[in-house]
Amino acid sequence: MSLARNVDLLRRLPKLDGLRFAELGRSADSSSPLQEVTNFGDNPGALRMLAFVPAQLQKPRALVVVLHGCGQTASGYDLGAGWSTLAKHYGFALLMPEQQRINNGNTCFNWFNPEDTARDSGEARSIREMIAHMVQAHRIDQRRIFITGLSAGGGMTSVMLATYPEVFAAGAVIAGLPYGIASNLREALDGMFHSPARPARELGDLVRNATHHRGPWPKVSVWHGSADRTVNPGNANEIVKQWLDLHDLPEVPMAETNVDGYPRQAWWNQDGETLVESYAITDMAHGTPLGLADNDQRYGMEGAFLIEAGISSSYHIAKFFGLTGWIAEAAPKAEAKPATPKPALTPAPHLARSIRAAVAAQPAEAKRERTRSFDLGQIITRALTAAGLMK
Numbered sequence: 001m002s003l004a005r006n007v008d009l010l011r012r013l014p015k016l017d018g019l020r021f022a023e024l025g026r027s028a029d030s031s032s033p034l035q036e037v038t039n040f041g042d043n044p045g046a047l048r049m050l051a052f053v054p055a056q057l058q059k060p061r062a063l064v065v066v067l068h069g070c071g072q073t074a075s076g077y078d079l080g081a082g083w084s085t086l087a088k089h090y091g092f093a094l095l096m097p098e099q100q101r102i103n104n105g106n107t108c109f110n111w112f113n114p115e116d117t118a119r120d121s122g123e124a125r126s127i128r129e130m131i132a133h134m135v136q137a138h139r140i141d142q143r144r145i146f147i148t149g150l151s152a153g154g155g156m157t158s159v160m161l162a163t164y165p166e167v168f169a170a171g172a173v174i175a176g177l178p179y180g181i182a183s184n185l186r187e188a189l190d191g192m193f194h195s196p197a198r199p200a201r202e203l204g205d206l207v208r209n210a211t212h213h214r215g216p217w218p219k220v221s222v223w224h225g226s227a228d229r230t231v232n233p234g235n236a237n238e239i240v241k242q243w244l245d246l247h248d249l250p251e252v253p254m255a256e257t258n259v260d261g262y263p264r265q266a267w268w269n270q271d272g273e274t275l276v277e278s279y280a281i282t283d284m285a286h287g288t289p290l291g292l293a294d295n296d297q298r299y300g301m302e303g304a305f306l307i308e309a310g311i312s313s314s315y316h317i318a319k320f321f322g323l324t325g326w327i328a329e330a331a332p333k334a335e336a337k338p339a340t341p342k343p344a345l346t347p348a349p350h351l352a353r354s355i356r357a358a359v360a361a362q363p364a365e366a367k368r369e370r371t372r373s374f375d376l377g378q379i380i381t382r383a384l385t386a387a388g389l390m391k
Contacts, residue, residue: 031075032075032084033088034050034094035052036050037049037050040130041130042125043129044125045116045122045123045126047103047126047130048074048099049130050096050098051095053093053094054088054093056091060144061139062321063131063144064146064323065146065160066081066083066096066149067096067127067149067150067153067156068149069288070151070152071304073098074096077306078096080300081290081300081306082298082299083300086299086318090318090323090326092323093134093138095134097126108152109149109153110152111152111176111182112155112181112182112184112188113183119211123156124164128167145167145168146172147168148173148174148317151174151176154176155176157176161179161220162180165211169321170218170220170221171219172223174224175224177235177238177239178203178206178241179207179210179242180203180209180210181203181206181238194232195232195233195234195237195238198241200242200245203245204242206242207242207246215246217275219275220275220276222277223236223288223289223313223317224279225283225284225309226282226283227285230285231286244267247276249267254266261310261311262311263279264279266278277320279313281309281311284307288306289313290302290307290312291311293312297315299312
């Protein structure tokens with residue numbers, strides 16, 4: 001789908017059966033077990049903290065941090081991707097930070113705003129404070145903290161892995177972008193639409209320069225749809241290159257296999273532990289892939305940017321984190337909710353909303369004034385210019 005078509009859909013968005021992406025996920029709030037936690041820290045990024053801790057936890061205790069995409073809520077993404085069901089089934093704590101409209105009108109995490117992507121600053125600091133609260137309140141093993149996210153949440157996952165690498169054992173980026181490739185609107189749009197290739201060493205240095213940390217580095221799982229028109233699939237390759245350089249691994253995959261019909265590439269260390277893996281979801285648009293897990297259970301349900309693909313990314317990510325080998329004997333068997341087929345939504349409005357959110361990301365002094373309106377013509381012109389369709 002062309003960018004011009006995406007922009008046209010943006011113009012017509014209020015007319016599309018009354019659907020507004022700001023409303024997606026609200027009906028899910030009552031279905032998700034997430035509970036809001038307040039007073040967890042200074043919260044310089046002004047994010048909401050939602051969490052779920054099942055009655056029974058595996059030992060040592062583990063925590064998974066999940067970051068939603070644009071136009072989504074934490075509870076809505078939880079229901080769609082099935083993370084609280086996984087947490088209940090496999091006994092791990094769940095933390096789902098939520099963006100607020102005072103920060104970003106489209107509820108996108110500000111993955112490229114310098115104020116929010118530096119260690120001990122903005123949204124990155126807020127998420128770190130939430131993790132520290134969960135560790136203390138629920139006696140989480142600090143060696144078993146993991147993070148994943150979709151789209152802008154995937155970009156912010158890259159931010160957290162780069163700015164707090166000592167905190168995470170592993171992370172998973174879904175339809176996201178590498179750390180450090182953008183610090184302003186034009187660079188962000190260029191990364192989204194074009195994903196210019198960079199040398200692996202340059203990408204690795206972006207992470208190395210974010211902290212004084214020099215290893216060991218978190219393990220990373222990368223997921224991307226090959227038909228993604230919102231975030232160029234080339235970003236998956238760039239994320240892989242970034243982390244292969246950090247782990248000092250070759251760019252040639254050590255193994256290429258099919259998992260549930262999709263190609264997976266893997267790289268491991270001398271001990272045989274997989275450090276980097278990459279899934280290419282053939283012909284899938286922008287979103288989180290859903291499907292049956294290895295145990296014939298379904299986690300989550302279809303919705304906006306939650307796409308039936310025949311593979312459960314949430315389950316495989318939890319497996320990559322090493323969380324699926326434990327089920328308490330006394331724990332009741334989790335009941336998987338069957339997914340109700342729904343018509344897939346076009347990724348075009350999500351692209352438009354990402355562009356609008358990018359425009360909303362202003363310098364630090366305007367951080368809390370992002371609720372004002374922006375001129376649509378300017379948005380379109382800047383987007384077309386970044387995409388190379390206008391000079």
